[in-house]
Amino acid sequence: MSLPVSEIIGWEMAEAGQPLRRVRRDVPALSADEVLVRVAGCGVCHTDLGFLQGGVRTRHALPLILGHEISGHVEDAGRAHARLVGRAVVVPAVLPCGECALCRAGRPTICRAQIMPGNDRDGGFATRVVLPGRFLCPVPGAGEDADALLSSVPGLTLRHLAVVADAVSTAFQAVEHSGLTSGGLAVVVGLGGVGTFAAQVAADRGAAVVGLDVDPRRRQAATAAGVRLALDPRALPSKELRARIAEFARSEADAEAAWTIFECSGTAAGQQTAWGLLGYGATLVVVGYTREAPPLRLSNLMAFDARALGNWGCAPDLYPAILERVLSQRIDVVSYTELRPLDEIAAVLEEVQSHRAERRVVLVPDRRKEAA
């Protein structure tokens, strides 16, 4: 099944604040544990912008090809993963070692030997990427054509599934770990990419979902993602915001269930809004990232017997269940994804940074121009 393969063409970050540059690299010899993935799509994440702007440092020294939200086909594999060759896969954004004490203790996302493409080694803004094969998630029913329609979901291809690698799976694990139950109340703060998927996952679980965003277009669009009450947190004083949500909860959710809040905005304002919603027994899941440190009354956790959980990535063993939900139309990725040529990466990064991108952008290599 292994195809003749000679090179990788990708977009490399050489220095913070500088444009990416197009590079060619030879495909290295694969170790027994590695695979070579031909990229079908690689999503653009705010984490990439964090690296590019220099606020967050990549764990691997620069230069580095970024991109950690990858779907593709396994073109070649080391001994341990020979049976993956030819398979369509989603690459978990965090690839744990699977062997250490943390992995064995069920904490794979904090495995200290974890590999995150585009952070610990070259990533997916490229035609091909070399990675550990251990936790790649095969896509059931996918053939060799990355543009073929998958399952019975209108418009869904392997390329769209790139967003499962990080945005959808991060949201999924956040909901999973929160303990949100059917009939519970979920509040999603920030209805961008990850927030919209968090809303979908929460609604799919049977929760009554409230969404908060300052952008009226996002609030309007969120209805399709299962948000049943969309509010502008800037337009309401904190107390009134709570009251509006409490009123919704009384009529639409289990009266007894504690609130579950998902902070997905990755902004100080969003974090303060989320913190202000803490009540008895509440769970706040911190999904978004910002380097800011807003003032927070930490003691409210104590006074309310509440908790705040950080969520980093997604454990590989959750991916099959996530894919199953996407392939059975329980989670819609097509409407929230935009495919763009990899060659347009500079323009796309601009759009994402200036919040002009309304959907999660997946960069797609042009096979005619770039394949070896």
Add this chain to the structure above:
Amino acid sequence: MSLPVSEIIGWEMAEAGQPLRRVRRDVPALSADEVLVRVAGCGVCHTDLGFLQGGVRTRHALPLILGHEISGHVEDAGRAHARLVGRAVVVPAVLPCGECALCRAGRPTICRAQIMPGNDRDGGFATRVVLPGRFLCPVPGAGEDADALLSSVPGLTLRHLAVVADAVSTAFQAVEHSGLTSGGLAVVVGLGGVGTFAAQVAADRGAAVVGLDVDPRRRQAATAAGVRLALDPRALPSKELRARIAEFARSEADAEAAWTIFECSGTAAGQQTAWGLLGYGATLVVVGYTREAPPLRLSNLMAFDARALGNWGCAPDLYPAILERVLSQRIDVVSYTELRPLDEIAAVLEEVQSHRAERRVVLVPDRRKEAA
């Protein structure tokens, strides 16, 4: 067994910022679910100071007799608790209803119908107190004399066990919920009453315990409470503090275990110190209370896959295990407790507020003067 009983003499808070006043009340008729407890001792807590200074409001309207850390003897009981009469008991500081959905779901400390003495109704700074009998915890082996020595623990009487009602049990639940394991690293921030008990409970569980406090006397005294490394957080830059603790952890604890941090200082500075110690997979338990809102980089929870848990009170079902540890000398309360006459309450509150009290003060009614 029921003794002739006519009145309650207690110290009532009428208004924030004003001295307490000594009052007499008639003992009301007990409902089927209530008991009358003759107070052996009632501990003084910083929560009482919060009420007195007006920063925190009591849930019951003033005037109110404060005090929620109570041990004593059941003198009389309604129908449902007749077999408690004559028993020595510790009164959990939070008495849930035991019937609601939250109680049934194992969340008794956030039961909305919970009764906290000295907050929801008259409390223990008194000769007697009337309370729901449901969750009182009988003291094995205790007789009718509140001054008799208990078990084989030198100096331990029923009066000292008042501190089990809140300080010890709050620390115990905090450790229990944190998931701290034998061989794990525990960092206790603030070595006051609750912090010292948290250190003891953590050490009893087999953890390697680090204690942080700005007060050199407290740091020195903490050794006896199982603290094996005591540091002054003000004397070390945040990075160096982490490094010192990490060095200790490498030699004294499981290298793989994530840190468990107990914020017991109830100060903004302590909370910032505790937050600065968050690392991969860490758990921060917020035990102390302050109304301040220090700047905190909430996203560190996400970046480190860490969590912050609030701890409010202690579930009644944990009390027998706590008492067992105290009665078997695994947790020392005698060295950390000072018995003082209830009549000295004004002076004692002064001492606690000005941090002159080096041990947890338990107020003891003078039976000769005050009993009916």
